[in-house]
Amino acid sequence: MKRILLITLLANLLLTSCNSDKPYSVTANSVGPLTKETTTSELKTLFEKDSVVDQNSGLSEELNVNAIEIYEKGGKQLLSLMPIKEGTPKTIRTVQIFDARYTTQEGINLNSTFKDITEAYDISRIETLISSVVVFVDDINAYFTIDRKELAGELRFNMDAKVSEAEIPDNAKIKYFMIGW
Numbered sequence: 001m002k003r004i005l006l007i008t009l010l011a012n013l014l015l016t017s018c019n020s021d022k023p024y025s026v027t028a029n030s031v032g033p034l035t036k037e038t039t040t041s042e043l044k045t046l047f048e049k050d051s052v053v054d055q056n057s058g059l060s061e062e063l064n065v066n067a068i069e070i071y072e073k074g075g076k077q078l079l080s081l082m083p084i085k086e087g088t089p090k091t092i093r094t095v096q097i098f099d100a101r102y103t104t105q106e107g108i109n110l111n112s113t114f115k116d117i118t119e120a121y122d123i124s125r126i127e128t129l130i131s132s133v134v135v136f137v138d139d140i141n142a143y144f145t146i147d148r149k150e151l152a153g154e155l156r157f158n159m160d161a162k163v164s165e166a167e168i169p170d171n172a173k174i175k176y177f178m179i180g181w
Contacts, residue, residue: 024101026109026179028140031079031095031102036181039089040068043081050078078102097177104140110177115170117144128163132175135168145176 023032033046043052051071070079079102082094103109106120117123117135124138133151135144148156150172155161 024099024103026097026102026104026140026142029181031097031179034079034081034092034095037091039091040081040083041089043068043070049073091181093181095179097179102177104142108177110174112174113170114144114146114150114168114172114174117174118165118170123165126163126165126168128161130159133163133168141179141181143178143180144174145178146172147175 025032029035038046047070050073053069053071055067055069066083068081068083069077070081071077077098079098080096081092082096083090084093097110100110104120108116108120114135117137121137121139124136126136127134131148133146133148135146137143146168150169151163151167152169155163155167
């Protein structure tokens with residue numbers, strides 16, 4: 001009996017220590033403790049040491065979609081979550097990362113540059129928007145927004161110009177880091 005108790009205790013300790021080693025890990029299928037299968041009802045348990053705030057996202061009430069924000073107890077925002085609007089239970093569709101501790105296995109986080117992204121991943125596509133450029137990395141279900149202010153000369157002001165990978169400066173900073181499932 002003591003042997004079974006000891007083995008169970010060691011197994012639990014091992015599993016707990018493995019999970020706590022990477023609370024800010026970002027992969028194609030997870031952001032910290034969140035996965036594609038995480039339901040909104042599980043958030044308070046997963047972030048029991050943090051504050052989970054259900055916000056009206058400003059979208060039409062017919063859509064019945066709320067953003068859910070995760071804050072550290074000190075008030076720093078960690079994540080913003082957008083649940084899937086259909087189905088029950090509701091799962092997470094998009095995660096916006098606000099804290100640079102959330103890092104991919106290749107070391108990419110909010111403090112990374114465009115060069116860091118291109119050295120770590122293959123760029124799937126680039127979409128040019130009015131005030132930004134969105135860089136998609138399908139390998140990790142991520143997209144990174146870079147402000148147009150980071151672009152050179154003509155590209156900064158020409159809203160019709162399509163921006164290519166070669167035209168984004170290596171030192172361009174990430175404005176937004178998002179994971180979409």
